[in-house]
Amino acid sequence: MSNLAQHLEEDQLLRYADGELPARKAREAKRHLEACWQCRAELKESQDLVNECVRYRKNVLQNYLPSPPVPWGDIYQGFAKIDASRNDVSLFVRVARLFSMRQIATWTPVALATGLVVVAFLELRQTPSVEAAELLRKAVLATDSRPQKPHHIHIRTSKNLEQNFQARFLAANYSWDNPLSAKSYQAWRDRLSEKHDEVTTAEGEYRIRTTTASSEIKEATITLKTPDLEPRQERLQFRDDEWVEITQAPEDITTISNAVQPPVRIPSHQPANFTPPPATAGDELHVLAALHGVGADLGDPIEVARNGNQIVVSGVGIEPQRQQEIRSTLEAIPNVVVKFSEPAPAPVQPQAQPDGIAASSTAPEPTPFQTRLEKQAGGRQRFEQLSAQVLDMSDTMMSRAYALRRLTERFSPDVESQLSAADRKILRIVSREHTDALAQQEAQIEKLLGPVLISMGASPANSGVTAGTAEDLFRSAKRVETLLATLLGATAGEAPNGQLPTQVLSALAELRLNLELYKRLSLQESGGK
Amino acid sequence: MVAFSLGDELQGVIREDRAASKLQQEVAQLFEEAREDVYRYVLSLGVHPPQAQEAAQEAFLRLYATLRKGEKIENPRAYVFRVAHNLGLKTRAKQNVQEAFDPGLEQQIIGREPSPEHTLLEKERWLQFHRAMSGLSEQQRRCLDLRLEGLRYPEIGAILGISASAVGEFLRRALVRLKKSCD
Numbered sequence: 001m002s003n004l005a006q007h008l009e010e011d012q013l014l015r016y017a018d019g020e021l022p023a024r025k026a027r028e029a030k031r032h033l034e035a036c037w038q039c040r041a042e043l044k045e046s047q048d049l050v051n052e053c054v055r056y057r058k059n060v061l062q063n064y065l066p067s068p069p070v071p072w073g074d075i076y077q078g079f080a081k082i083d084a085s086r087n088d089v090s091l092f093v094r095v096a097r098l099f100s101m102r103q104i105a106t107w108t109p110v111a112l113a114t115g116l117v118v119v120a121f122l123e124l125r126q127t128p129s130v131e132a133a134e135l136l137r138k139a140v141l142a143t144d145s146r147p148q149k150p151h152h153i154h155i156r157t158s159k160n161l162e163q164n165f166q167a168r169f170l171a172a173n174y175s176w177d178n179p180l181s182a183k184s185y186q187a188w189r190d191r192l193s194e195k196h197d198e199v200t201t202a203e204g205e206y207r208i209r210t211t212t213a214s215s216e217i218k219e220a221t222i223t224l225k226t227p228d229l230e231p232r233q234e235r236l237q238f239r240d241d242e243w244v245e246i247t248q249a250p251e252d253i254t255t256i257s258n259a260v261q262p263p264v265r266i267p268s269h270q271p272a273n274f275t276p277p278p279a280t281a282g283d284e285l286h287v288l289a290a291l292h293g294v295g296a297d298l299g300d301p302i303e304v305a306r307n308g309n310q311i312v313v314s315g316v317g318i319e320p321q322r323q324q325e326i327r328s329t330l331e332a333i334p335n336v337v338v339k340f341s342e343p344a345p346a347p348v349q350p351q352a353q354p355d356g357i358a359a360s361s362t363a364p365e366p367t368p369f370q371t372r373l374e375k376q377a378g379g380r381q382r383f384e385q386l387s388a389q390v391l392d393m394s395d396t397m398m399s400r401a402y403a404l405r406r407l408t409e410r411f412s413p414d415v416e417s418q419l420s421a422a423d424r425k426i427l428r429i430v431s432r433e434h435t436d437a438l439a440q441q442e443a444q445i446e447k448l449l450g451p452v453l454i455s456m457g458a459s460p461a462n463s464g465v466t467a468g469t470a471e472d473l474f475r476s477a478k479r480v481e482t483l484l485a486t487l488l489g490a491t492a493g494e495a496p497n498g499q500l501p502t503q504v505l506s507a508l509a510e511l512r513l514n515l516e517l518y519k520r521l522s523l524q525e526s527g528g529k
Numbered sequence: 530m531v532a533f534s535l536g537d538e539l540q541g542v543i544r545e546d547r548a549a550s551k552l553q554q555e556v557a558q559l560f561e562e563a564r565e566d567v568y569r570y571v572l573s574l575g576v577h578p579p580q581a582q583e584a585a586q587e588a589f590l591r592l593y594a595t596l597r598k599g600e601k602i603e604n605p606r607a608y609v610f611r612v613a614h615n616l617g618l619k620t621r622a623k624q625n626v627q628e629a630f631d632p633g634l635e636q637q638i639i640g641r642e643p644s645p646e647h648t649l650l651e652k653e654r655w656l657q658f659h660r661a662m663s664g665l666s667e668q669q670r671r672c673l674d675l676r677l678e679g680l681r682y683p684e685i686g687a688i689l690g691i692s693a694s695a696v697g698e699f700l701r702r703a704l705v706r707l708k709k710s711c712d
Contacts, residue, residue, distance in 0.1 A: 011701045020682045020697060049704050052711075056658050057677050064637040065569050068582040075560050078590040079553045082597060131551070385692040 022392040132197035132208045139182030139229035154249040161242040172216035173293035180246045185222045279306040282423045287311045298399040314339040376455045387488040397441035401477035404434040408470035458501030460509040468517020476511040556593045567613045574617040575629030584616040607684035661710030669703035
């Protein structure tokens with residue numbers, strides 16, 4: 001709960017504005033700022049000063065500092081020197097070397113194969129500069145410049161995906177609004193943290209193939225017609241090898257009736273027109289999965305509820321940009337109502353410090369325990385760095401723990417049993433992503449803090465018996481968070497004692513154990529899939 | 530069989546070549562966008578313009594060399610500033626017989642003729658702000674300069690060898706000082 005009497009300090013305001021506060025503290029600061037005009041005025045004043053610095057950079061530094069004395073050199077020459085110093089040789093020489101290593105007896109088949117590969121290579125080399133991003137950008141521009149007219153698409157899927165491929169799109173963060181479009185492909189591709197593209201040309205078309213390990217879609221291919229770059233075909237392959245193939249259908253839809261799967265016909269510029277069923281747990285799950293796709297299940301004040309045949313998503317005090325992001329994520333899902341509102345003004349309370357921020361407190365004297373901890377961490381500066389890192393990780397870890405708990409509360413075993421097989425799979429995917437992230441945070445905290453705590457004589461005690469339920473998992477994560485806050489001095493008024501290092505290590509070990517048990521249980525429940 | 534294995538090797542060579550060319554394009558693009566900023570930052574360390582330009586260009590080449598080795602760099606812009614900072618300080622150490630470069634900004638602001646776009650009032654304002662900036666400590670000024678270049682606290686800390694929280698503190702003090710000087 002925000003306390004108006006406790007104003008934000010200058011450094012907190014600046015770190016908040018710079019996005020450098022840990023997530024939870026940032027949320028607290030945001031709440032306080034919404035309620036407190038005084039701090040908001042201070043923040044505005046800081047921001048004005050920052051603006052002045054930016055103008056100084058532009059008007060004074062960029063204008064009056066001398067320009068570079070000579071024109072900038074050709075950076076590509078520098079690249080070539082670096083490549084040469086790495087003992088790289090030209091592509092031609094490397095290819096030639098490949099051949100010289102072969103025996104003469106194999107020369108003929110080699111030459112034939114090489115001929116084919118070189119032809120293919122030359123084909124590829126015709127478009128070396130056509131990078132995937134650039135090509136998609138041009139395709140989006142080309143689409144925008146064309147008059148919009150409805151056209152039809154033809155969808156084929158692998159057998160297991162027939163019923164629920166729309167939900168799979170949402171879970172993979174791939175827009176269902178207009179699946180066969182350069183824009184949707186581009187939006188999906190741009191969100192990937194890791195990807196590999198291949199661009200090839202064939203007769204009358206470009207083909208972009210993107211593979212990634214950071215999406216539920218592991219491989220996507222889009223074919224663009226030349227010269228207008230209109231999407232002709234797209235194939236998306238999910239991580240479990242299920243696939244969807246979308247093709248532009250001829251205007252006369254009856255000509256495609258001989259498809260392997262029954263063709264689905266939807267206008268490609270409108271959301272898929274499925275008959276809206278009454279809202280079910282599955283519908284709710286689709287919304288939650290879509291929110292999960294943009295990280296909106298990790299601390300944003302958003303509620304999801306079923307109301308008749310609608311799913312109502314409501315949020316309070318969400319930034320306008322974030323609101324837009326959430327709206328565009330959800331707009332493809334039928335029967336979803338999104339409501340954002342501003343928080344009610346907090347009652348004005350008497351200000352404890354009329355001078356507000358100027359009353360900056362001096363740091364309390366460190367206790368002998370803290371001094372020892374700082375020493376073991378490698379000095380005060382290093383400790384502060386470590387402390388900030390660990391508290392940040394603890395925050396991220398808890399946002400996952402809360403999200404996982406909400407998910408398991410909402411989809412109890414009874415509710416889960418009503419879901420279709422595909423929806424259960426989505427639920428498992430979301431749940432697995434939370435547990436994996438939680439485990440990662442736990443491991444990182446242990447890696448960072450473990451050596452310091454052990455050097456202080458800590459040894460993890462055996463943890464008690466645990467069932468490895470979601471609630472156990474949450475409880476142990478919460479315990480880790482509380483102990484870390486005490487250890488690192490983030491909780492005022494609680495003096496750490498000599499047992500604390502051991503308690504922290506034990507709590508981390510217990511959390512790790514719970515994570516393993518929870519994962520094992522989930523795997524058993526899903527039949528090992 | 531031989532033909533297939535040769536095909537694989539050839540494809541590998543082609544793939545590597547394409548990867549290098551993509552990397553070159555990316556670094557070249559960053560070079561185009563950020564070289565003037567890096568150059569000005571090195572000037573602010575007191576390095577003379579020819580050496581500052583050299584250091585700025587070298588920083589981008591080191592970025593390329595590092596990426597070429599397969600190392601992962603989270604924020605290439607921050608990396609370039611870090612290398613440029615170190616190169617700038619080394620150059621400064623070498624040129625210690627010379628005086629640190631002083632661009633004489635104050636004289637330039639004073640010497641500027643007022644015009645419809647640049648009024649006398651504005652000139653006075655910039656002169657006052659420039660004097661306030663000159664009054665900052667070296668660390669405060671560097672933190673501020675790097676923050677103005679869009680670097681985050683941990684990145685600035687890595688460049689200056691201080692913690693992220695220390696960066697926050699230097700920035701806070703810098704703003705307090707600027708505010709006092711400008712009031």
